Amino acid sequence: MLMEITHRPFLFYPKVKKAIRTVGCGALIAVSLGCSPDEPTQLVAGMTTQMRVPDEIKSVGVVVQSSGRLVFCDSYPVSDGSVTLPSTLATSAENSPNDPVTVTVLGFGRDQSSFSADCVVRQPDVGEDGVTVMRRRRSTYLENRALYLPMPIKHACVDVSCPQGETCVGGLCQKMDVDPSKLVDFDDRLVFGKTNTCFDVGGYLPPTKSIPAQLVDADTCEFRIDIPQGASVPAHGSLNVRIVHENFTSEVLDLDEAEGFVLVDDPTGTRFRLAPSLCTSRYKTGKILGVWATKFCASKTPLQPICEDDLQEIVSGESSLYGPAACVSGSRLVPTESALYVLMDRSDSMRAYFGPDGLHQLLSLSLEDPVFERTRVAFSLLPGQASDCGEATNRFAAPTGPEGVPFMFAKDAREAVAPIIANEGNVWNSDSPVMFDAALSAHGAYAALKNLTPTAPTKDFNRRAVLVLGNRDFLSHCAGGSDLLDLVSAARAEGLYTYFVVLKAPPATDQQGRDPLADAAQLALAGGTEVFDATQDPNAGALALQTITADLGSCLYDAPEGVAVVNDIAHRTVTYLNPLTNVRETIPYNEHCTEQVSGDSGWNTDALGRIRICGYACETLRDTAKMLSVSAAQSGQPVAVLPIHLTEPCK
Numbered sequence: 001m002l003m004e005i006t007h008r009p010f011l012f013y014p015k016v017k018k019a020i021r022t023v024g025c026g027a028l029i030a031v032s033l034g035c036s037p038d039e040p041t042q043l044v045a046g047m048t049t050q051m052r053v054p055d056e057i058k059s060v061g062v063v064v065q066s067s068g069r070l071v072f073c074d075s076y077p078v079s080d081g082s083v084t085l086p087s088t089l090a091t092s093a094e095n096s097p098n099d100p101v102t103v104t105v106l107g108f109g110r111d112q113s114s115f116s117a118d119c120v121v122r123q124p125d126v127g128e129d130g131v132t133v134m135r136r137r138r139s140t141y142l143e144n145r146a147l148y149l150p151m152p153i154k155h156a157c158v159d160v161s162c163p164q165g166e167t168c169v170g171g172l173c174q175k176m177d178v179d180p181s182k183l184v185d186f187d188d189r190l191v192f193g194k195t196n197t198c199f200d201v202g203g204y205l206p207p208t209k210s211i212p213a214q215l216v217d218a219d220t221c222e223f224r225i226d227i228p229q230g231a232s233v234p235a236h237g238s239l240n241v242r243i244v245h246e247n248f249t250s251e252v253l254d255l256d257e258a259e260g261f262v263l264v265d266d267p268t269g270t271r272f273r274l275a276p277s278l279c280t281s282r283y284k285t286g287k288i289l290g291v292w293a294t295k296f297c298a299s300k301t302p303l304q305p306i307c308e309d310d311l312q313e314i315v316s317g318e319s320s321l322y323g324p325a326a327c328v329s330g331s332r333l334v335p336t337e338s339a340l341y342v343l344m345d346r347s348d349s350m351r352a353y354f355g356p357d358g359l360h361q362l363l364s365l366s367l368e369d370p371v372f373e374r375t376r377v378a379f380s381l382l383p384g385q386a387s388d389c390g391e392a393t394n395r396f397a398a399p400t401g402p403e404g405v406p407f408m409f410a411k412d413a414r415e416a417v418a419p420i421i422a423n424e425g426n427v428w429n430s431d432s433p434v435m436f437d438a439a440l441s442a443h444g445a446y447a448a449l450k451n452l453t454p455t456a457p458t459k460d461f462n463r464r465a466v467l468v469l470g471n472r473d474f475l476s477h478c479a480g481g482s483d484l485l486d487l488v489s490a491a492r493a494e495g496l497y498t499y500f501v502v503l504k505a506p507p508a509t510d511q512q513g514r515d516p517l518a519d520a521a522q523l524a525l526a527g528g529t530e531v532f533d534a535t536q537d538p539n540a541g542a543l544a545l546q547t548i549t550a551d552l553g554s555c556l557y558d559a560p561e562g563v564a565v566v567n568d569i570a571h572r573t574v575t576y577l578n579p580l581t582n583v584r585e586t587i588p589y590n591e592h593c594t595e596q597v598s599g600d601s602g603w604n605t606d607a608l609g610r611i612r613i614c615g616y617a618c619e620t621l622r623d624t625a626k627m628l629s630v631s632a633a634q635s636g637q638p639v640a641v642l643p644i645h646l647t648e649p650c651k
Helices: 276-283 308-316 348-353 360-368 410-422 445-450 484-493 516-526 539-553 615-635
Strands: 002-007 042-049 059-066 069-077 086-092 101-108 131-139 146-153 166-169 172-175 214-217 222-224 240-245 250-252 261-263 271-274 288-294 338-345 375-382 404-409 464-470 496-503 531-534 556-558 573-578 583-588 602-605 611-614 644-648
Touching: 042 101, 059 086, 069 086, 086 101, 101 146, 131 146, 131 166, 172 276, 240 276, 271 276, 271 288, 276 288, 288 573, 338 348, 338 445, 338 539, 360 410, 360 539, 360 615, 375 410, 375 445, 375 539, 404 410, 445 464, 445 496, 464 516, 464 539, 484 496, 484 516, 496 516, 496 539, 516 531, 531 539, 539 615, 573 615, 583 602, 583 615, 602 615, 611 615
Parallel strands: 042 146, 338 375, 338 464, 464 496, 496 531
Antiparallel strands: 002 086, 042 086, 059 069, 059 101, 101 131, 166 172, 214 222, 222 271, 240 250, 240 288, 261 271, 375 404, 556 611, 573 583, 573 644, 602 611
16 A cells, blocks of 8 residues: 655644645655556545634544555644644555545544554544544545545534445535546646635635525525626626535535535526535524625636635634634524414405415415424414304314314415415405404414413423404404403413504405504504504515514524533523624623513523523514515515524633
């Protein structure tokens, strides 16, 4: 096994001597068959990363096996700023080109001085002995070819442990075997960013010209960038993409279907998809905070190195727009479960809000909102009947199909609610009295909310509420029944809220001499909320639904699994990236933040161990979520994920 190592220190960390040391033929590490004048039969592993050093990686281990036999093992500390690291490692065929060679690169979260001795007996996996990230590849040789074997260390693979025979790619485990016929011949320019072919991050992805990507399809992680009016349409293949990870480090993506992005065949040249691995393991789980793109330079390829000065800035954090890297405590914060019961009038005067041009698309977007993911939704049609006015539990206490939907999580409810609203046959041909007092009685919708049990890990609901959609007759009609205002007030005393969205009514609608907006406003006040006036501005309906979504799905979160939040609580913060301003928002701990004293800005835990955000911080977060949702509703696009994390100072 002939081996040759080339060192390039600043590929992994910046503050070292920029000297290149090549271990030549006379100083080979393993058993050498000698130097041949013929074309070498080699595999050259190229090791690169955009992870921060030493914040994320403090040592790197390199292991080489030939036909299962250990032939090389060494570790390289990077935290002291004085040791060089290998950027390439060449292995030559010891016996036959068909001998499989396995190269493993390990990233340690701590200094690792004993690795070279210990690995003879045992090679640690991710999560063991300080290993945080690993890349492993196995290939055979091609005779008289020096093949380049890329070994990138990616943030997406942090804490991902793979079974034997697999390696992490883009956050998911895949087979580690590589077809040597798919590899290219080694050239220095594939690794070292000192040529005119390297990727100039400052020139190709400048922060001032990067555009926030708009989500087009949440299932496939398809995005687009909006070209300013009058700007030229970019040529196909001229997009570049940068993502921001949950710890606020950024990464330039390759045009690569395995762990980068792919271009969508679109005449504007402005659409792309994240690789399926990144989509599934990173974006959908909230581990990608933001996606930005530019449109004027050729897309970076996996075989194009980043220019050295740019790479130095990336790994050192000097080029970060978001400050130092944050250490994330567990997974992203998941909203504490809420419950929403939607009541929608189907009188003839509401006909415009049903059918293909009705509210089903708007309501679907609201129910699809990631902020709403832990909200359970039920749905029933009004106006109801006189028989619903009795003291016994009525049909609104247990909504069922075909005109009702029982409580289920919002995304599932969307599939059930949308066709009911889209069906014009569900509209009545008259404007009979709306039995709001039957629907909102203690034996109706409020009973359904009171009898609902939260699902784990939620121990108690964040908020339970009724949403009324209508355009008239917000009055009591049950003979001998309770006043509607009293019903709403009594529900609020039991912790149940009531929202009202007043829609525009046709000119000929009989309002019985009353102002439905004023009636609804009085009821909303009694229900602990506010009325939403959608009678004049069509966008007000979207704003109303997104405001309600933000109310129910934000500012109270169950603690991340496996995280003891009360430990070292004062040094932790709640952090998220505002995609509207591209600013990192940090919410400090505040012991005065409680449900009773919610005016003090900050976060705290409650008696159930939940994380509560109070005051201005809560208002800012809700406004951000609301505006993201409104923008999506107005454009008919899905709402982007707004991940929120509990963070702590990195040790």
